[in-house]
Amino acid sequence: MTLTLSPNIPDPDGFYDELLAAHEGLTAEESAALNARLILLLANHIGDRDVLRAAFDAARRPSE
Amino acid sequence: MTPRYPLAATLYPYARVPAQDAAPVRHPVVIVGGGPVGMALALDLGRKGTPVLVLDDHEGVGQGSRAICFAQRTLDIAHRLGPGARMVGKGVVWNVGKVFHGEERVFEFDLQPEPGHRHPAFINLQQPYFERFLVEAIRDAREEGAPIEIRGANAVTGLTRHADHVALDIDTPDGPYAVEADYVVACDGARSPVRGMMGLGFDGRVFEDNFLIADVRMTADFPTERWFWFEPPFEGAGQSALLHKQPDDIWRIDFQLGWDIDRAAELDPARIRRRVDAMLSSRTGTVPDYDLDWTSIYTFQCRRMHAFRHGRVLFAGDSAHQVSPFGARGANSGVQDADNLGWKLDLVLKGQAPDALLDSYSSERVAAADENILASSRATDFLTPKSDASRLFRDAVLTLARDHPFARPLINSGRLSVPRVYDGGALNGPDALDGPAISCVGAPCPDAPLDAGFLLDRLGGGFVILTVDAEAPARVEEEGIVATRLALTTRDHDPTGALRARYLGGAASGVWLIRPDQHVAARWAHYDEAALRRALRIATGREAGP
Numbered sequence: 001m002t003l004t005l006s007p008n009i010p011d012p013d014g015f016y017d018e019l020l021a022a023h024e025g026l027t028a029e030e031s032a033a034l035n036a037r038l039i040l041l042l043a044n045h046i047g048d049r050d051v052l053r054a055a056f057d058a059a060r061r062p063s064e
Numbered sequence: 065m066t067p068r069y070p071l072a073a074t075l076y077p078y079a080r081v082p083a084q085d086a087a088p089v090r091h092p093v094v095i096v097g098g099g100p101v102g103m104a105l106a107l108d109l110g111r112k113g114t115p116v117l118v119l120d121d122h123e124g125v126g127q128g129s130r131a132i133c134f135a136q137r138t139l140d141i142a143h144r145l146g147p148g149a150r151m152v153g154k155g156v157v158w159n160v161g162k163v164f165h166g167e168e169r170v171f172e173f174d175l176q177p178e179p180g181h182r183h184p185a186f187i188n189l190q191q192p193y194f195e196r197f198l199v200e201a202i203r204d205a206r207e208e209g210a211p212i213e214i215r216g217a218n219a220v221t222g223l224t225r226h227a228d229h230v231a232l233d234i235d236t237p238d239g240p241y242a243v244e245a246d247y248v249v250a251c252d253g254a255r256s257p258v259r260g261m262m263g264l265g266f267d268g269r270v271f272e273d274n275f276l277i278a279d280v281r282m283t284a285d286f287p288t289e290r291w292f293w294f295e296p297p298f299e300g301a302g303q304s305a306l307l308h309k310q311p312d313d314i315w316r317i318d319f320q321l322g323w324d325i326d327r328a329a330e331l332d333p334a335r336i337r338r339r340v341d342a343m344l345s346s347r348t349g350t351v352p353d354y355d356l357d358w359t360s361i362y363t364f365q366c367r368r369m370h371a372f373r374h375g376r377v378l379f380a381g382d383s384a385h386q387v388s389p390f391g392a393r394g395a396n397s398g399v400q401d402a403d404n405l406g407w408k409l410d411l412v413l414k415g416q417a418p419d420a421l422l423d424s425y426s427s428e429r430v431a432a433a434d435e436n437i438l439a440s441s442r443a444t445d446f447l448t449p450k451s452d453a454s455r456l457f458r459d460a461v462l463t464l465a466r467d468h469p470f471a472r473p474l475i476n477s478g479r480l481s482v483p484r485v486y487d488g489g490a491l492n493g494p495d496a497l498d499g500p501a502i503s504c505v506g507a508p509c510p511d512a513p514l515d516a517g518f519l520l521d522r523l524g525g526g527f528v529i530l531t532v533d534a535e536a537p538a539r540v541e542e543e544g545i546v547a548t549r550l551a552l553t554t555r556d557h558d559p560t561g562a563l564r565a566r567y568l569g570g571a572a573s574g575v576w577l578i579r580p581d582q583h584v585a586a587r588w589a590h591y592d593e594a595a596l597r598r599a600l601r602i603a604t605g606r607e608a609g610p
Contacts, residue, residue: 036460044470 003054067122072192075124075199078217084241091117092413094232094245096220096258098122100131100191101381101398102251103198107145108406110212111205112525114413117243118212119234121219125199128358129279129316130191131395132308137483137508138399139183140520144582146204147197148183154197155187156309161290163475165462167297171472180562181511182518186480188310190279191395223248223261223377230376247409247422248377251398256383262374266367273448275362275389276302276319276330278340283313284352291347292477294447294462298342300335304447304477305343314357317343318389320447327361364388366441368433372401373426380405385433390443390478393436400483401429407525407580411604416544421605424490432484439479446476483508486583492609493577493586493599500569509582512562514552519563522550525580527600529591532563534573536591542600547577579603 009015022038023031043052076098083089093109095102098120109116134142134151142148159177163170177184202212221240222233230248234241250258259265288309296305296319306318317340321330329335336359345351368385372378381398405425411417449455464471486492486506495505502510512519527547529536533554540547554564568574577585577599586599601607 032456033460033463036456037464040457040460040464040471040474041468 001048001051003051003058005058069122069126071122071124072127073124073196074216075196076120076214076216077123078237079215080236080238081215083243084236084238088231088242088244090229090244090246091115092246093117093249093409094119094230094243094247095249095251096232097250097252097381097383098195098199098214098216099251099253099381099398100194100198100395101402102249103195103202104141104145104399105249105251105380105402105406106212106214107198107202107205107210108402108525109410110202110210111145112406112410113211114410115211116213117245118214119218119220119232119243120214120216123216125192125195127192128190128277128360129310129314130277131194131392132188132190132310132316133186133392133396133480134189134194135186135392135396135481136181136183137481138396139187140511140582141399141403142197143182144520144525145198146201150197150200151189151194152183152187154193154311155189156288156311157184157187158288158290158309160287161292163465163477164291164293164296165459166293166295168466170294170462170465170475173472180513180560180566182520183511186392188308188316190310190312190314193311194395220252220257220261223258225262225375225377246376246413249405249409250377250379250383251381251402252383254382254386256379258377259369259379259383262377264369264374266365267370272363272365273323273388273444274321274325274327274330275364276321276336276339276359277362278317278319278336278359279310279357280315280317280340280344280354281313281357282315282344282352282354284354286315286344286352294458294477296343296346298339298346301339301343306477307343315354321361325361330361331359333359362389366437366444368430368437371426372429372433373422378405378409378422378425380429384429385436387433387436388440388444388478390440390447390476391436391480392478393440393481396481397432397436400432401425403581404429408605410580411545417604418606421491424605428484428486428489428491431486431489435484436481443476443478490609491579491585491603491605493602494595494610495587496595497571497574497576497587497589498569499571499574499587500566503567503576503584503587505584505586507584509576509578509584510566512558512566513560514557514563515559519552520582523578523582527580527585527603528576528578529596530567530574530576530578531591532567532574534575534590536575536596537593540593540596540600542597543606545600545604547596547600577603 093116095118162172219235224231229244290308293305303320341351372384380401387393461474492505529549575591576587585603602609
């Protein structure tokens, strides 16, 4: 499997709303903790080390 | 001579020997240091008939539980050498563990033993017992003719390397004398005087920390469970704390104090008791009656020597490599060093293998030390996060683990010592069987229950041609090295199916060449005489591998 980098989320605006709603009312520190939990949950769901490694690379090297 | 530490028991009191009044006597092997590693090696060599002299600067075993956790591989080795049953009989087996983060209970686990092994995954046993059982086994072996001599209160004070031997200066209560050795094995601990005398050091210093260790005697009704705290909620407990049971109503408590501490203040008994009170009452609200049996501050580092062989001097155990205590990889890996070195020294001294075979001791055990240092460094990163991001994820794992099983394997309070698979090792022959990874070339043989007894007992301590549903001759001799066949069939010898699962997998038949330390040297689907002879030559350092 390879990392999906083409649009894959139905109703992107709705998803984005939900993502922000998850952080609503949290301090910066609480948001950071939530993001860490979220990453672990999603990483376990993906479960493919090659895909996860490709995601780390893509996250570390955004284009200019 | 002033002892560096108090003894739990005097086992080999100083006794003057005639050699002290004569010209230096040459010994095939001199082992410096009579701890678990030195004594295991002495027992192995002596049982094979190679004369060995152990020099210990003390007269017995030191106090305190120290290395308390002995893993399955160590017990398998000890069983082959003799004292395994006594160790397991005395040791404590626990199954239930609880992990806490501050006041919160993160989760609880129940380790059910994997069936089909003689030994549990590990036992808790105070180090003095482990050493005492080894010394008793040496006495038993000696009565049966094993040429093992232990000299207590014999401190090595000087070492001179010559082309064909090593000269040792020794101090005793009756003054100095000298011995010579074909080979010296330094099993003299983390502060190895032999290493110092040779001016050798370590590569790297990955990590260091201090632990306050307390052995607490407590007859109160307290569960036989392992309790581990990340960020313990009791005052001054440090980064982590651990409580688990040993034999004789002794509980072992470790507090991880960090690097910058006042040692004298931390060892004040009143201060220790305040911490222990807080820990023992943290889950029940009451402090049970207890006595402090032994306390110490233990400082560790993660590092190893560049090479474990320096000509005729070899280093084993803590003298060669040190790890954090997470995962019990110190004493256990040291016993594996002894297991790896014993048969090689024996063959070289008997003239059955070239001296170059000893190079593989260093390369194989350096790889093992690197694996142990990696595992213990990863545990350290989890226990003591070094950055904000590291702490964020550590805490996220601990939070998620309360509700979600997926996060529990990410919790790392130390991965228990497992033996190194000698991947790509210098002694490896072909891996020509489409079999399971657990018994691949380089792996320690997994045990399996047979129709009578266990497989590892049947393998013994020499080269073995193991056949499962395959033909082979009963005995093959190659330049003085004899390999004897152990013929098994899945029909007659495999009542539980473990032999098939652990050795054949989907293959219909298999032939394995097993080394004297019960690691796999080569494997094939069928017997091929030329291939087996070549593998024997590779496994004894006569020929380079494929």
